[in-house]
Amino acid sequence: MTIAIVSHPQCALHNANFTHPERPERIEVIQDALRRYHFDAPITFYEAPDATREQLENTHAKEYVDYIFAIAPTEGVVTLDPDTWMNPFTLNAALCAAGAVVLAVDLVMKQIAQAVFCNVRPPGHHAEFDKAMGFCFFNNVAVGVKHALDVYNLSRIVIVDFDVHHGNGTQNIFQNDERVLYCSSFEHPFYPGYSAELDNEHLLAVPLPAGTNSEEFRSKVQTAWFDKIAAFKPQLVFFSAGFDAHIKDPLANLNLVEADYVWLTQQIAKIAKECCEGKMISVLEGGYNLDALAHCVPAHVNAMV
Numbered sequence: 001m002t003i004a005i006v007s008h009p010q011c012a013l014h015n016a017n018f019t020h021p022e023r024p025e026r027i028e029v030i031q032d033a034l035r036r037y038h039f040d041a042p043i044t045f046y047e048a049p050d051a052t053r054e055q056l057e058n059t060h061a062k063e064y065v066d067y068i069f070a071i072a073p074t075e076g077v078v079t080l081d082p083d084t085w086m087n088p089f090t091l092n093a094a095l096c097a098a099g100a101v102v103l104a105v106d107l108v109m110k111q112i113a114q115a116v117f118c119n120v121r122p123p124g125h126h127a128e129f130d131k132a133m134g135f136c137f138f139n140n141v142a143v144g145v146k147h148a149l150d151v152y153n154l155s156r157i158v159i160v161d162f163d164v165h166h167g168n169g170t171q172n173i174f175q176n177d178e179r180v181l182y183c184s185s186f187e188h189p190f191y192p193g194y195s196a197e198l199d200n201e202h203l204l205a206v207p208l209p210a211g212t213n214s215e216e217f218r219s220k221v222q223t224a225w226f227d228k229i230a231a232f233k234p235q236l237v238f239f240s241a242g243f244d245a246h247i248k249d250p251l252a253n254l255n256l257v258e259a260d261y262v263w264l265t266q267q268i269a270k271i272a273k274e275c276c277e278g279k280m281i282s283v284l285e286g287g288y289n290l291d292a293l294a295h296c297v298p299a300h301v302n303a304m305v
């Protein structure tokens with residue numbers, strides 16, 4: 001039972017040069033907290049490689065990948081939408097963020113690590129097949145899932161997305177792929193404007209009203225997810241790990257606490273242990289209160305083992 005952490009200093013150089021909640025300090029605070037935490041299993045730190053063009057084009061439209069490479073500035077900042085901007089380091093950070101998840105898949109599938117956490121930014125779950133939005137360029141989790149499906153010939157992968165925002169990008173990429181069971185809990189109504197029209201039996205959405213507390217959250221995800229995940233018998237489990245449903249988060253209005261992240265992780269880990277020897281990969285998405293990140297991320301990572 002070993003844990004791997006994958007990150008890269010490039011992830012902290014992506015910066016809007018103005019006050020923005022998705023800021024470099026997020027990565028630094030988490031990396032520092034992970035180094036100081038006393039885990040229940042041996043832990044190894046890895047530097048993320050760049051995702052390759054082939055890996056990106058396996059998840060996103062080739063024309064979209066070309067566009068992101070073409071628009072990346074050599075100086076100054078370019079804005080793709082009101083939330084989503086690139087500086088001269090953004091492309092490298094985005095390549096590392098997606099590449100981290102590819103490395104995570106290799107570490108888990110080659111049984112070098114049982115569980116991996118990717119401490120990366122920019123985040124990914126709003127990035128669609130051919131669209132950047134919501135601070136996201138490449139869908140990091142989706143790039144890793146595609147790698148696992150294609151290179152390791154897996155056919156049953158679960159993604160548990162507990163970020164406070166609906167992962168429209170992940171849903172967009174996998175909505176017609178029955179090899180992927182996508183479980184997403186999120187504040188509703190809220191950004192990015194979830195639509196239930198796309199729901200099907202392998203998209204398990206749990207919309208939560210503003211003000212949802214621990215008890216309501218646990219009850220709803222338990223009912224919606226746990227039996228279905230166990231019945232699906234995943235060969236690999238991913239977390240889209242956003243911590244912006246935390247009560248201290250400045251962007252959203254749910255009231256989760258550290259114990260809820262530990263509880264959910266432990267429940268999913270139990271199923272993963274029965275189905276796939278506990279093979280789990282967690283990837284940072286949102287979470288904008290630095291103190292909440294410093295406490296919740298190490299506890300979540302430890303709960304995977």
Ligand SMILES: [Zn+2]
Nearest residue numbers: 163164165286
């Ligand atoms: Zn979020």
